[in-house]
Amino acid sequence: MNTAISRLVAATVLATMVCGVGAGYAGGQETPGGAIDQRALFTAVGAMYGLDPDLLAAIARAESGGQVDAVSPAGAQGLMQLMPATAQRFGVDHPFDPVESALGAAQYLDQLRAASPAGGQITDLLAAYNAGEGAVRRFGGIPPYAETRRYVQRVLRYYLLDPPAGLTPSDSSDSSLVPAGSVRSHAVGRTAPTDGERRVLDQLTELQSLRAAALAETPSR
Numbered sequence: 001m002n003t004a005i006s007r008l009v010a011a012t013v014l015a016t017m018v019c020g021v022g023a024g025y026a027g028g029q030e031t032p033g034g035a036i037d038q039r040a041l042f043t044a045v046g047a048m049y050g051l052d053p054d055l056l057a058a059i060a061r062a063e064s065g066g067q068v069d070a071v072s073p074a075g076a077q078g079l080m081q082l083m084p085a086t087a088q089r090f091g092v093d094h095p096f097d098p099v100e101s102a103l104g105a106a107q108y109l110d111q112l113r114a115a116s117p118a119g120g121q122i123t124d125l126l127a128a129y130n131a132g133e134g135a136v137r138r139f140g141g142i143p144p145y146a147e148t149r150r151y152v153q154r155v156l157r158y159y160l161l162d163p164p165a166g167l168t169p170s171d172s173s174d175s176s177l178v179p180a181g182s183v184r185s186h187a188v189g190r191t192a193p194t195d196g197e198r199r200v201l202d203q204l205t206e207l208q209s210l211r212a213a214a215l216a217e218t219p220s221r
Contacts, residue, residue, distance in 0.1 A: 036098050038066060038079075049106040055122070056102065058158035059129065062151065068098045080105035105129075126152045 038060070042053035063081035064070035076083050078092075078101035087095045092104035112128045127135070127142040130151045135143040142152060 036068075038098065041098060041102050045102045045106045048103075049110045051106055051109060052159075055155075055159050056106065058155045059105065059126070060102075061158050062155045068101070069096050077101075082108075123152055123156070126155050 038057065039053070042056040042060070045051070046053035046056055060066055060079050063076075064079050066079070068079045070079070070081065071077055072081060074083065077087070077095040079098045080101045082090075082092060082095055082101060082104050084095070086108060087093075087101075087104055090104040090107045092100045094100050095104075109125055109129065112125050112133055115133065116124055116128075124136050124141055127148050131143050131145055131148045135145070135148075142149060
């Protein structure tokens with residue numbers, strides 16, 4: 001399927017979602033019948049912007065636990081936890097509408113990827129989504145913020161080790177979410193990762209490389 005057709009199909013799916021359920025979300029309230037197939041949403045949005053839907057699902061799981069009406073202590077809103085300034089930047093007028101939230105997040109990731117000197121390395125993209133692109137530029141990669149390192153590890157774990165068929169409620173550690181940069185992230189009480197965290201990140205990095213190699217060998221359909 002070529003890019004143009006893929007985007008047309010994705011746009012059709014999104015149009016159906018918007019007409020069918022998008023109006024059911026306003027002011028953080030879900031109306032009866034307002035449920036949405038988040039996997040279909042991420043598949044469609046991913047096709048539009050060339051992003052892996054599993055990555056979008058992993059970000060949503062880490063950010064909001066799949067809750068479309070989530071609000072962080074810093075004011076980040078919706079499924080993808082966009083701050084108001086970020087939402088406005090990408091034309092998200094209704095942050096609690098999951099379609100708009102996913103589209104805004106995808107546009108943000110696409111912009112971060114295009115501006116990345118590393119060609120869109122996944123760890124840098126996630127760090128920028130969490131701490132802001134300025135912090136990633138300033139430190140030449142993942143900034144030395146404990147919460148950002150924890151966030152990157154968490155999303156990669158969901159993405160590489162536990163790709164969900166659907167989004168599941170967040171675990172108990174999500175109750176410690178606090179603001180960091182443009183979106184919320186996990187609070188941790190230390191400034192350096194433990195040896196165990198380093199090993200996990202090293203393993204995830206290796207898995208990322210293996211996954212990228214496997215995808216590169218897969219012929220395009």
